[in-house]
Amino acid sequence: MVNVIGLGYIGLPTALMLASHGVDVVGTDYNIELVKTLNEGHTTFKEKGLDDLFQDALQSGITFSTDYQATDMYIISVPTPYDKFSKKIDASYVIKAVESVLKVATKGAIIVIESTVSPGTMEKFIRPTVLNAGYELGSDIHLVHAPERIIPGNMVYELLHNNRTIGADDEFIGNKVKNIYSSFCQGEITVTDIKTAEMTKVVENTFRAVNIAFANELARICRHDNMDVYEIIKICNMHPRVNILQPGPGVGGHCISVDPWFLVGDYPSLTNVINQSMKTNDTQPDYVLNRIYEIMNENDIKDTKRVGLYGLTYKENVDDMRESPTLQLLESQHKHLASELKVYDPFISSDVVEYQYHDLDEFLKDIDMIVIMVKHDEIKQNLDKIKGKVVLDCHNIINLPDVYHI
Structure with a gap:
């Protein structure tokens, strides 16, 4: 049985997708009202295809609870905000979730962190949490990082079709987790080490943030000199090696507007382009x-x-x-x-x-x-x-x- 911790924008679709593809799943969240709503047969946010997926998962036996389950696999998908002053990740939600899991986990359990984290978060925060609780890593508890790669508005499709990355200390454990995700994921699943998995997810969103900042800066330049930025981008994108995104009113969501700051917070002297791009978007x-x-x-x-x-x-x-x-x-x-x-x-x-x-x-x-x-x-x-x-x-x-x- 897989216990999915955190039933928000990422955790709920993941739990539903696993359950609808034959995996025994219990979804857990501390929010009593949220769990009550799910148990009454209603989803908690709007998303294309989510209601149908929800009904499929219910028929497959998914249940929802505020209690952590005693099992051998956990998928943790809780918020990872950042400190707006230091720009460093706030890992407190993940740490608390891991601490709660450790109280009930069976020996040899695998804890998969889906939440997006900065490179080194597992090493600096999650490993010490496990060790301080008296568990031995690699035998009592196995840690894995499997960052999500989906976007609101197209979650169900992207859960099925997007490629995924599994970061693990032990390739055997990584492949075991890969088999769970393979129950529904039709994309390629790469197994690598944990820090590489952490870095790739943050880099993906940082690349997009920098590209958006470039487009926004172009819009300001073109406005200053009465040029059509959209026509210019259209023509430039005809070049086979150019793909400029479109300018807009700003950047939101919990990925592109947040994840690049993790790199700025951890590597302040090495992230000048990223730092300035984020300021442009902000x-x-x-x-x-x-x-x-x-x-x-x-x-x-x-x-x-x-x-x-x-x-x-x-x-x-x-x-x-x-x-x-x-x-x-x-x-x-x-x-x-x-x-x-x-x-x-x-x-x-x-x-x-x-x-x-x-x-x-x-x-x-x-x-x-x-x-x-x-x-x-x-x-x-x-x-x-x-x-x-x-x-x-x-x-x-x-x-x-x-x-x-x-």
């Missing part, structure tokens, strides 16, 4: 806010009450608001003056900010200017409704005259 919401003010002045819009931000999530067609550029923009505005910008997102049903709407038509009726912060399918399908509005399109999704861009 200041992009401020840049968008300044664009809003410029466009308001140009169109004689006097009151921020007549401006609406479309989108609260960090990416399209999900309900995940972690590190959302919209929330960053609102926080930035609050530092200078009370924010009266209106906000709407079709995926967020609860009130999370001031002046939030829950109906697109009502939202549009009360604004003169719309800022498209998130490219949800909904807005693409309702472009006729924003005709006559002043539009700042932060994603270049609207092919209409007089539309502003970042």
Whole structure:
């Protein structure tokens, strides 16, 4: 039996996927309400294909509990935030999860850490946790790092098809874990050492963060000299060895906006490009806010009450608001003056900010200017409704005259 610890955006889909492919699974989370909701037959967030996967897993016998199970394999998928001052990883959630597992684990149990960690985290924090509890590594307990590689909005597909990396001290143990993931993973699974596995996951997200920062910086250069950044990127990407990403209103989520800081925190003198790239991305919401003010002045819009931000999530067609550029923009505005910008997102049903709407038509009726912060399918399908509005399109999704861009 596999006990999956942490039933959030990564742990829950992983548990469901394992169960639906014949693995005996118990999902554990300390959140009583979350476990109660799952046991009542409801998922806890929106994700394409998740409800169907949930029903398959229920039929296969998955159960959910707040208790850690006595078994021989654990998959830990809990948050790994970073300290915003030192930029170093906060491994406390992983450490607490491992400590709880050790209280019930059977001899020879394998503890798989799926949470993204900085290189050396297993060595600095997790190994000492096991040893301090009186266990011998390699016989009483085996440690493995198998970082997730999925993105909200396409989790179910990517769990099935993405390649994976298994980091282990012992190749035999690595292959044992590989066999578990092979129950559903159709991609290539590479077995390597733990520190390599830690580094590859962080490097993947850092590469994307640096590429996004380059695109955002290009957008600022082109805005300064009245050039079309999207046309320039399109032409450049015709080169067979160039793949520039698109600029946007900022970077959110719990991967690209967080993981590169692990490297900056651990290697401050060696990460100049990464450090500056992260600063560029972090200041992009401020840049968008300044664009809003410029466009308001140009169109004689006097009151921020007549401006609406479309989108609260960090990416399209999900309900995940972690590190959302919209929330960053609102926080930035609050530092200078009370924010009266209106906000709407079709995926967020609860009130999370001031002046939030829950109906697109009502939202549009009360604004003169719309800022498209998130490219949800909904807005693409309702472009006729924003005709006559002043539009700042932060994603270049609207092919209409007089539309502003970042």
